[in-house]
Amino acid sequence: MRDLTRDDIEALAIGAAIFGTGGGGDPYIDTLRCLEMIDGGARIPLIELAELEDEACVYSVGGVGAPGVSIEKLEQGEENLRALHAVEREVGRRADCLIAGEIGGANALGPIITAAQAGIGLVDGDGMGRAFPEMQMTTFSIYGQSSVPAAIADDKGNVVVFRNVVDELTFERLTRACVVEMGGTAGSVTAPMTGRYVKRVAVPATVSRAISLGRIVLEANLRHEDPVPLICRAERGTHLLDGKIVDLQRSFRGGFAVGEIVIEGSGVHKGDRARILFQNEFLLFSRNDAPEVTVPDLIVVVDIDSGHAIATESLRFGQRVAVLSLPCDPLLRSPEALAVVGPAAFRLAGVEYRPTV
Amino acid sequence: MRDLTRDDIEALAIGAAIFGTGGGGDPYIDTLRCLEMIDGGARIPLIELAELEDEACVYSVGGVGAPGVSIEKLEQGEENLRALHAVEREVGRRADCLIAGEIGGANALGPIITAAQAGIGLVDGDGMGRAFPEMQMTTFSIYGQSSVPAAIADDKGNVVVFRNVVDELTFERLTRACVVEMGGTAGSVTAPMTGRYVKRVAVPATVSRAISLGRIVLEANLRHEDPVPLICRAERGTHLLDGKIVDLQRSFRGGFAVGEIVIEGSGVHKGDRARILFQNEFLLFSRNDAPEVTVPDLIVVVDIDSGHAIATESLRFGQRVAVLSLPCDPLLRSPEALAVVGPAAFRLAGVEYRPTV
Numbered sequence: 237m238r239d240l241t242r243d244d245i246e247a248l249a250i251g252a253a254i255f256g257t258g259g260g261g262d263p264y265i266d267t268l269r270c271l272e273m274i275d276g277g278a279r280i281p282l283i284e285l286a287e288l289e290d291e292a293c294v295y296s297v298g299g300v301g302a303p304g305v306s307i308e309k310l311e312q313g314e315e316n317l318r319a320l321h322a323v324e325r326e327v328g329r330r331a332d333c334l335i336a337g338e339i340g341g342a343n344a345l346g347p348i349i350t351a352a353q354a355g356i357g358l359v360d361g362d363g364m365g366r367a368f369p370e371m372q373m374t375t376f377s378i379y380g381q382s383s384v385p386a387a388i389a390d391d392k393g394n395v396v397v398f399r400n401v402v403d404e405l406t407f408e409r410l411t412r413a414c415v416v417e418m419g420g421t422a423g424s425v426t427a428p429m430t431g432r433y434v435k436r437v438a439v440p441a442t443v444s445r446a447i448s449l450g451r452i453v454l455e456a457n458l459r460h461e462d463p464v465p466l467i468c469r470a471e472r473g474t475h476l477l478d479g480k481i482v483d484l485q486r487s488f489r490g491g492f493a494v495g496e497i498v499i500e501g502s503g504v505h506k507g508d509r510a511r512i513l514f515q516n517e518f519l520l521f522s523r524n525d526a527p528e529v530t531v532p533d534l535i536v537v538v539d540i541d542s543g544h545a546i547a548t549e550s551l552r553f554g555q556r557v558a559v560l561s562l563p564c565d566p567l568l569r570s571p572e573a574l575a576v577v578g579p580a581a582f583r584l585a586g587v588e589y590r591p592t593v
Numbered sequence: 594m595r596d597l598t599r600d601d602i603e604a605l606a607i608g609a610a611i612f613g614t615g616g617g618g619d620p621y622i623d624t625l626r627c628l629e630m631i632d633g634g635a636r637i638p639l640i641e642l643a644e645l646e647d648e649a650c651v652y653s654v655g656g657v658g659a660p661g662v663s664i665e666k667l668e669q670g671e672e673n674l675r676a677l678h679a680v681e682r683e684v685g686r687r688a689d690c691l692i693a694g695e696i697g698g699a700n701a702l703g704p705i706i707t708a709a710q711a712g713i714g715l716v717d718g719d720g721m722g723r724a725f726p727e728m729q730m731t732t733f734s735i736y737g738q739s740s741v742p743a744a745i746a747d748d749k750g751n752v753v754v755f756r757n758v759v760d761e762l763t764f765e766r767l768t769r770a771c772v773v774e775m776g777g778t779a780g781s782v783t784a785p786m787t788g789r790y791v792k793r794v795a796v797p798a799t800v801s802r803a804i805s806l807g808r809i810v811l812e813a814n815l816r817h818e819d820p821v822p823l824i825c826r827a828e829r830g831t832h833l834l835d836g837k838i839v840d841l842q843r844s845f846r847g848g849f850a851v852g853e854i855v856i857e858g859s860g861v862h863k864g865d866r867a868r869i870l871f872q873n874e875f876l877l878f879s880r881n882d883a884p885e886v887t888v889p890d891l892i893v894v895v896d897i898d899s900g901h902a903i904a905t906e907s908l909r910f911g912q913r914v915a916v917l918s919l920p921c922d923p924l925l926r927s928p929e930a931l932a933v934v935g936p937a938a939f940r941l942a943g944v945e946y947r948p949t950v
Binding site: 322 | 679744749750751752753754755756757758759763766767769770771773774775
């Protein structure tokens with residue numbers, strides 16, 4: 237156990253954006269808020285899975301909605317905390333510590349703020365090892381923990397509690413319907429888990445891995461070195477393509493940012509034409525119309541020079557990008573996980589999941 | 594205080610359909626269920642407003658959704674009860690008695706079933722004196738009682754609690770979004786009220802008035818007498834038009850049944866062409882393109898022979914109908930009420946409310 241530092245936060249923002257695979261929300265505002273809290277004396281212990289007590293009461297925290305919305309609709313700042321208090325009251329048990337539902341983008345930083353507000357620690361791990369768009373897409377839910385009672389809270393003060401749901405997909409649908417009415421984003425907290433369960437099903441050490449990854453990018457930038465091969469080496473990734481975005485379609489549909497980009501290859505990839513579909517996060521990378529990488533493996537689009545990840549809401553025509561794939565955690569490759577986060581779960585017809593590494 | 598009888602229930606179904614002004618849901622199934630419960634020995638005391646204790650804890654109960662849906666999607670039977678238990682748990686106070694949110698259609702009978710299930714009585718009154726499509730459209734809400742904490746429950750076992758909302762319109766929007774995901778109908782219970790408050794703002798005696806009105810129709814049918822003038826006499830109504838439905842548009846939009854009918858006048862009204870807009874309930878009656886009756890006054894379409902009300906979901910091309918207007922309760926005619934249930938609240942541009950009587 238150690239306390240998160242300023243340097244950790246700055247690196248985490250960069251690493252979490254990479255793990256965000258296009259989603260998770262822009263970490264800029266939450267990074268500033270974390271730094272301000274640390275500067276103000278907040279201590280946020282990062283708890284390794286091995287240190288977690290079996291009987292600890294752990295709540296999973298994260299923002300829900302379309303990532304692009306949060307750029308224009310600023311958070312009030314206590315959405316997650318209000319959702320946490322609502323679920324704590326519902327189950328009659330205070331949180332001993334928090335864990336991020338997803339380590340991607342802003343959702344890596346939001347739970348740190350919530351932990352500081354609640355005066356408790358954050359577990360070094362998460363429920364995805366990446367970002368996914370829907371509520372049921374966590375290892376917590378996949379391996380048998382019900383997400384309810386859960387609560388969502390918006391920036392204006394609305395709090396909705398999901399007391400009983402018949403299944404996790406219904407929980408997702410009800411949550412999404414409310415989040416759309418709330419303006420497209422909300423804080424959410426799901427049912428508490430025991431430390432024992434979290435140790436078994438959380439994707440391990442993803443906070444510290446995201447911090448390390450961010451450091452690698454920052455240091456490469458300082459040395460004017462290409463960060464892409466370093467990212468690949470650190471996370472056993474594959475450098476898929478360099479190129480330029482030549483087409484971009486994006487819309488806000490059903491509460492999600494959905495669309496696709498087309499990238500024309502350059503350099504050694506000249507002549508290649510790649511297409512990436514997304515629903516908040518990147519779902520499918522195809523080259524010359526042949527599927528190559530799909531969920532749950534991570535498809536990462538980075539600025540070709542800086543190696544900083546580009547979120548789906550920041551994609552622009554003409555951007556010069558590198559595309560990487562990173563292998564997902566083995567916990568996402570089981571048959572029960574693939575049923576929830578594999579290509580079929582995203583209605584990618586005729587696409588099979590073939591592990592990248 | 595007296596117990597509701599079989600005869601009461603049969604008459605109530607007919608009277609409540611008239612007060613439903615096209616909405617409130619088809620009372621057929623709930624009538625059978627009420628009769629079955631009474632046959633099985635259930636006692637449901639009907640409590641006059643004057644008998645209600647100031648400190649009584651009164652919950653308002655009713656179905657929410659599009660009335661047409663409930664014809665094909667049968668209720669499970671304990672939706673309202675589960676919603677009641679959820680709110681009781683939320684506020685830590687058991688109900689002393691229930692009151693119908695609206696006296697229209699099935700929503701006059703559902704609260705009787707819930708009262709029998711909970712073993713408590715029903716107040717003789719409601720929050721509308723008719724039916725309205727949206728959650729905030731009750732005298733309870735209009736005169737200052739917050740609807741939350743509230744809960745909705747569906748036929749499958751899903752229960753959503755609205756713990757905090759910033760205003761009543763937000764409560765309506767969040768509820769509606771969930772109800773649409775629940776399949777279009779749900780049971781709902783809103784925050785408890787004191788007996789003192791209910792005595793001040795409930796539309797009085799609407800259960801017994803609906804029973805009387807139903808009896809008038811039943812007895813006229815037995816005597817082969819025209820019930821329309823008798824309905825008008827009992828409720829100070831106006832016989833607007835006899836005619837035939839010559840056009841009908843209806844769709845399920847945003848969780849509501851919305852549309853319009855065109856009626857060609859017959860008999861003394863020959864040459865008249867009337868149009869009635871609806872959103873679950875009838876909103877506006879125009880004759881020869883001139884608005885004549887609007888919400889909150891009641892527009893009632895009845896079968897021209899039997900005097901039985903025709904709900905918006907049962908309107909058919911070619912039906913021969915009589916159209917009546919009944920004055921709404923004075924509680925709905927105040928400026929604060931008209932802001933919530935008047936023509937402007939239904940976006941009826943350029944239409945002013947002019948009381949019918």
